[in-house]
Amino acid sequence: xxxxxxxxxxxxxxxxxxxxxxxxxxxxxxxxxxxxxxxxxxxxxxxxxxxxxxxxxxxxxxxxxxxxxxxxxxxxxxxxxxxxxxxxxxxxxxxxxxxxxxxxxxxxxxxxxxxxxxxxxxxxxxxxxxxxxxxxxxxxxxxxxxxxxxxxxxxxxxxxxxxxxxxxxxxxxxxxxxxxxxxxxxxxxxxxxxxxxxxxxxxxxxxxxxxxxxxxxxxxxxxxxxxxxxxxxxxxxxxxxxxxxxxxxxxxxxxxxxxxxxxxxxxxxxxxxxxxxxxxxxx
Amino acid sequence: xxxxxxxxxxxxxxxxxxxxxxxxxxxxxxxxxxxxxxxxxxxxxxxxxxxxxxxxxxxxxxxxxxxxxxxxxxxxxxxxxxxxxxxxxxxxxxxxxxxxxxxxxxxxxxxxxxxxxxxxxxxxxxxxxxxxxxxxxxxxxxxxxxxxxxxxxxxxxxxxxxxxxxxxxxxxxxxxxxxxxxxxxxxx
Numbered sequence: 001x002x003x004x005x006x007x008x009x010x011x012x013x014x015x016x017x018x019x020x021x022x023x024x025x026x027x028x029x030x031x032x033x034x035x036x037x038x039x040x041x042x043x044x045x046x047x048x049x050x051x052x053x054x055x056x057x058x059x060x061x062x063x064x065x066x067x068x069x070x071x072x073x074x075x076x077x078x079x080x081x082x083x084x085x086x087x088x089x090x091x092x093x094x095x096x097x098x099x100x101x102x103x104x105x106x107x108x109x110x111x112x113x114x115x116x117x118x119x120x121x122x123x124x125x126x127x128x129x130x131x132x133x134x135x136x137x138x139x140x141x142x143x144x145x146x147x148x149x150x151x152x153x154x155x156x157x158x159x160x161x162x163x164x165x166x167x168x169x170x171x172x173x174x175x176x177x178x179x180x181x182x183x184x185x186x187x188x189x190x191x192x193x194x195x196x197x198x199x200x201x202x203x204x205x206x207x208x209x210x211x212x213x214x215x216x217x218x219x220x221x222x223x224x225x226x227x228x229x230x231x232x233x234x235x236x237x238x239x240x241x242x243x244x245x246x247x248x249x250x251x252x253x254x255x256x257x258x259x260x261x262x263x264x265x266x267x268x269x270x271x272x273x274x275x276x277x278x279x280x281x282x283x
Numbered sequence: 284x285x286x287x288x289x290x291x292x293x294x295x296x297x298x299x300x301x302x303x304x305x306x307x308x309x310x311x312x313x314x315x316x317x318x319x320x321x322x323x324x325x326x327x328x329x330x331x332x333x334x335x336x337x338x339x340x341x342x343x344x345x346x347x348x349x350x351x352x353x354x355x356x357x358x359x360x361x362x363x364x365x366x367x368x369x370x371x372x373x374x375x376x377x378x379x380x381x382x383x384x385x386x387x388x389x390x391x392x393x394x395x396x397x398x399x400x401x402x403x404x405x406x407x408x409x410x411x412x413x414x415x416x417x418x419x420x421x422x423x424x425x426x427x428x429x430x431x432x433x434x435x436x437x438x439x440x441x442x443x444x445x446x447x448x449x450x451x452x453x454x455x456x457x458x459x460x461x462x463x464x465x466x467x468x469x470x471x
Contacts, residue, residue, distance in 0.1 A: 010457035016359075017431040017456060018366070019438045046359040048460055049432070051467040053362050055416050057316035058323050061333060065311050068340045072307065077344055079302040119305040127294055 006031070007041045016045040170247045173198040173207055182259055184279035193279045197224070197259045198247060204254045206235055208261075209247040213278065216240070216263060222278070223268045226256035235259070237268040258282040292357045299347045310343070314358070318365040324433045325369035335372050339365045370435040419466055424459035427452065 014020045015028050032039045072078050173179050179200050186193035194212040199205075208224050216222055216238075224235040236251040238261075260280035262272045290298070290309070298306045318339055323332045342364050350360055417425045426445070430436040442449045 008457065010453035010455075013456045013460045014438065014453055017428070018363075018435075019431050019441075019452075019456065021438065043356065044464075045460055046356050048464050048467060049362060050356070050358045051470075052416065052463060053317040053321055053358075055467070055470055056320040056324065058320040060315045060319045060336065064333060064336065065315070068311070068337050069304065069307055071337060071341060072344055075341065077302065077341070078304070078307075119308060123290075123298070123305060123309065126298070127290070130294060130297065 003031075003035060003037055007038060012038070012041050013045050016042065016049060166246050170198075170209060173200075173247060176200070178202040180283065182281050182283055184259055184261060184281040186279050187277050190278055195261055195279050196247075197281070199253065199256075199259075199283075204252040206250040206253050207247040208235075208238055208250050210238060213261075219266055220263050221266045221268060222261050223264045223272065224250050225260045225262065225272050226253040227258035227260065227282075228253075228256050232260070232272050234268060234270065237264070237266075240266070256283065292352070296347070296350065296352065296357055299344075302344070307344070311340070314361060315340075318361060321362055321365045322369045325366065325435075326372055331372065331376070332369075335369050336365070338372075339368050342368060366432070373435070416463075416466055416470070420459060420462050423455055424462055427455050428459050428463070431456070 011020060011024055011028065015025060020028065028038070028042075032042060174181060179198050182197040182199060184195040184197060185191075192212060196209045196211055198207040198209070200207075206224070206226075210222065213222065221240060222238040224238065225232040226235050227233075233253070233256075234251070235253050238250075239248055242248045258280060260272070261278045262269075262274070263276040263278055264273060290313075295309070298309060300306075315336070319332065319336050322335045322339060323329065326332050326335055339361075343361055346364075350357060417428060420428070423445075427441065430441050430444070431438075436444070438449060438452055442452050445452075447455075
């Protein structure tokens with residue numbers, strides 16, 4: 001349903017004026033439950049009529065206040081203050097009102113003035129109390145939420161720091177002029193695979209980063225080979241516990257024309273299983 | 284004016300449920316005049332209005348426990364009690380029929396013109412001295428709010444009386460609220 005069109009159709013205003021049909025009302029009640037904008041539009045229309053009532057207010061005849069109160073009392077609709085009303089709003093009101101005992105007997109004017117003045121304090125006290133309880137609950141809830149959020153944020157931060165450390169390490173390798181980066185591309189039947197070898201020409205250290213390689217299946221491990229004058233020489237296995245994105249230090253290689261990776265049984269092999277060749281790249 | 288005039292609705296509901304005199308005092312001091320204004324415009328006679336407004340207070344007092352803040356605002360709820368009680372009263376006194384049998388021109392007329400027609404209009408004239416913000420609306424919007432809100436016509440009846448399609452009634456209702464909101468803004 002197009003909510004904007006619904007809101008501008010005038011149905012909400014009709015409803016607030018009491019003009020909407022039964023069917024329109026039941027549709028509206030259904031929509032308002034699930035839609036904040038509609039709920040808001042209803043409240044706004046209601047406030048307009050409240051504003052109208054405020055402005056069109058007319059002074060009530062003064063005597064009516066007492067008349068109505070008497071009628072409420074006569075119809076037994078008034079709860080006496082010393083009577084438990086089942087509502088534990090707060091103590092402040094009842095304490096204050098117990099002191100001004102004959103509240104309900106307000107036939108004479110002077111008696112009416114006394115409680116009327118004290119009500120202000122009683123109501124003020126009760127409001128303060130309610131506000132304070134509300135605020136306490138609110139802040140307690142907020143604190144709890146904040147704590148949870150903090151823990152979450154810390155976890156995220158840790159993960160990100162770890163990732164950052166890995167990236168920084170790689171970056172320092174890439175930036176080092178002595179380090180050669182060799183891209184190992186997937187072989188014919190595995191074209192998507194991709195790994196990087198960082199080879200320090202000075203220290204002869206070799207680092208391997210599995211950029212795009214599936215995690216090694218159980219019992220298997222990736223093994224790096226340096227092709228030295230046509231012969232594969234093992235440069236070690238990629239540690240099982242290392243994260244794939246990490247640049248892991250392998251065995252030093254002093255001379256090579258190419259690098260290749262095979263998937264071998266855990267621990268590695270002295271010679272590569274050529275059918276398990278994954279990626280390779282020449283220098 | 285009470286220093287607590289701006290009591291939030293939630294607090295007021297809590298207070299009203301205590302059903303004691305301070306709750307009544309607050310309710311009366313802050314809302315009686317506005318509710319009385321609504322009642323007066325509907326029943327159109329001070330004598331009847333005084334009777335009706337008492338019923339309104341008794342109803343609010345009795346039914347406040349049934350009020351559900353999820354379904355609307357407390358003030359609106361009270362206004363609607365005032366409106367419905369006054370409209371029911373009018374119906375029971377046959378005022379509605381009297382009004383509905385009047386020619387359309389009476390409804391379309393301004394208050395000054397109404398003044399000179401039938402007795403019902405004369406009693407209504409009691410209130411002409413009071414500020415009527417609705418006069419500042421465009422006539423077709425004012426008529427609509429008066430008929431719907433203060434006279435209890437249905438949408439269908441309004442469409443028939445004004446001889447416009449139902450859709451037009453809705454569009455005008457929307458327009459009337461836009462104008463009303465603007466007017467209220469200017470008043471504040």
